[in-house]
Amino acid sequence: MNNIKIWRLLPFVIFTLLVFFFWRGLSLDPKKLPSVQLGQALPDFRLPLLNDPGKDLTPANLRGRVALLNVWASWCAACVDEQGFLMKLAGQGVPLFGLNYKDDPEQARAWLTEWGNPYQMIGSDAAGKVAIDLGVYGAPETFLLDARGVIRFRHVGVLDDVSWTRDFLPRIRQLQEES
């Protein structure tokens, strides 16, 4: 008799489990994809600098310290929202590098004059090939790189104070302790 009662509880247990998963599913953002690049070194690339096309941006420029690589474009409306915060970070001395994604160099330079340039160097990825190698599927995206140029974190969307203190600062602190 007792045995049967336990069996009869099973549908209820399964139902509770389902409710739990559905409830969790509600708060997941399907637009945020996990990056398969985490823990991997930057792909090999050589991009002409936006402000000095004679020179190149390569992964070697990003090595040596914890750095951020920000994917942006002048056609990207959300990038404008982000720019104020990036300027603030640059003011604090955070090494920021830009990847100008599928953009017209002329417009990109005009955009920087208008909204400010927080980047130490900007590579111009007009064909979007490097972005494909990085697994970029939208702008803005921000990659956190350790001193060896390994991707440690990827943030999709506008970088703001909340995600900076929650996702970036603890990781940066940890990386600096490690080295």
Place this chain on the structure above:
Amino acid sequence: MRARLLLLLVLVFGLGQAAEANSMYPLDSAKQDAQFQHLLKALRCLVCQNQDLADSNAGLAKDLRDQVYQMVKDGESDSDIIRYLSSRYGDFILFDPPVKAVTALLWYGPAVFLLLGLLLFWRISFKRSAS
């Protein structure tokens, strides 16, 4: 009026079909063409997530389409192309998730639940008739 509308329809859909079929992505053999078309249907556009690469007009989808086209043209196999894309964008780019430890529940879960249901049904009705 009606004839004009018909002509417009023919133009719109007819041209669309022709453009999609071959002129944009000429390939050497019918086999490569079939491979290309089949891959585009199996790959997800990451910007507009419920569209495949064949249907999407997003800029990234176009770039990925070009990439797949180039790889098909170079004679690479389906598994090479899929590995290339999933190592960059993850398994999410595939409409069919690969069978792995993480996806085992997804693939075999329905069978497990069916068995569980049958077992439960059998136990309850068996016990009932016994008592």
